Amino acid sequence: MEAVKSYRIQVEAPKDLIEEYFQVKQRALDAIFLHVKVSKKAHLNLKAEDRKKLRDELLKDWRFSKHYVDSAINSVIGLVKSWITLHNMGRAESKPKITKRTVYIKSTLFSFRNGILKISIEPNKRYLEVDLTKYDWIPSDFDRVGGLILAQKELIITVKKSVKPKADKWASFDVNLTNVTSSINGEIKRYDLRELYHIHRTYETKRQRIQKLSKFKPLTSKRLLEKYSKREENRAKDFMHKLTTQIARELKEKNCGAILENLKGIKRRILNDSKDMNRKLSKWNARTFQFMLEYKLKWLNLPTKYVNPKNSSKTCPLCSGSMASYLGRLMKCEECNIILDRDVVAVLNLQMRGEGFPQRALDEIIEGEGLSRNENNNSLCIPT
Numbered sequence: 001m002e003a004v005k006s007y008r009i010q011v012e013a014p015k016d017l018i019e020e021y022f023q024v025k026q027r028a029l030d031a032i033f034l035h036v037k038v039s040k041k042a043h044l045n046l047k048a049e050d051r052k053k054l055r056d057e058l059l060k061d062w063r064f065s066k067h068y069v070d071s072a073i074n075s076v077i078g079l080v081k082s083w084i085t086l087h088n089m090g091r092a093e094s095k096p097k098i099t100k101r102t103v104y105i106k107s108t109l110f111s112f113r114n115g116i117l118k119i120s121i122e123p124n125k126r127y128l129e130v131d132l133t134k135y136d137w138i139p140s141d142f143d144r145v146g147g148l149i150l151a152q153k154e155l156i157i158t159v160k161k162s163v164k165p166k167a168d169k170w171a172s173f174d175v176n177l178t179n180v181t182s183s184i185n186g187e188i189k190r191y192d193l194r195e196l197y198h199i200h201r202t203y204e205t206k207r208q209r210i211q212k213l214s215k216f217k218p219l220t221s222k223r224l225l226e227k228y229s230k231r232e233e234n235r236a237k238d239f240m241h242k243l244t245t246q247i248a249r250e251l252k253e254k255n256c257g258a259i260l261e262n263l264k265g266i267k268r269r270i271l272n273d274s275k276d277m278n279r280k281l282s283k284w285n286a287r288t289f290q291f292m293l294e295y296k297l298k299w300l301n302l303p304t305k306y307v308n309p310k311n312s313s314k315t316c317p318l319c320s321g322s323m324a325s326y327l328g329r330l331m332k333c334e335e336c337n338i339i340l341d342r343d344v345v346a347v348l349n350l351q352m353r354g355e356g357f358p359q360r361a362l363d364e365i366i367e368g369e370g371l372s373r374n375e376n377n378n379s380l381c382i383p384t
């Protein structure tokens, strides 16, 4: 199994390569789009010889390494294919467009030795060198560097290593609007998300103010909206990165894998229900948290498993009876009368569904609720 991490670093990219690569992509697009046949449905009919002809044509006054032309053609084919998919769903614009001035750099175009990344620009005479040891936040325990993406002012670098995730204990997580609740091998712990909620709220207010402007200055307001959305996303992601890095370290110390809610199937309903901002934010939190935690754990050789979250905050983790809202965030079991916080109910159920009920959590609940254990059959004596 392979673990992957990506990092952005600031570099000054060769302007001529960026510009000419962009033009080559434009030319490739014009040529390849002629091979898109549209009857009822669109499809691409590009034969190997067409591709070779195009390649030879594009290479005529190309002074950079030849692989860039191959990478440009591949990237344009990918773009055209996704356009076709959209088109056949009735959702495409009239023609695909190349918008980004980015260069995809295949592994054949660079070498990596002693921490130095050496990217070939012009064959045997011009290189872009990046010393990765200067960036202490990039891990050094990787097996290889994957593909690179070069933009005008930055390089996105992907590092990979092979892993065999394994854990002897498990932690489950329930992500809400204002906190992440976890049961780390039965020990309940909460992580505060109020700062993140505040970030979202602040930008929401800003957006509402800008939208009022849109009647009079549509272009300015569009530009501002984009700017603020990007900033909001960056700040929110930054927060989530710090949190998931911290949690991944804690789990590594305890050699715990993660049990997370399987959110598939919930997706469509939430997207359509876009008016409910808090629900949307909650889902954003859950998805981003899960995504980041999983790949960070994988890098540390720890597994993640997903379990069905259905009724996880409404089922009693002790007796499987159904629980009803009691007071605030508290839930009460209609069968055994135990009262527990709903987030705690959720993580205990997730943990149970993933790995069986942790003894430690059981002991704490018994103590907290003033219950005692029936020595003869290990069942609980519930005070009535």
Ligand SMILES: [Zn+2]
Binding pocket: 316, 317, 318, 319, 320, 321, 333, 334, 335, 336, 337, 338
């Ligand atoms: Zn119960």
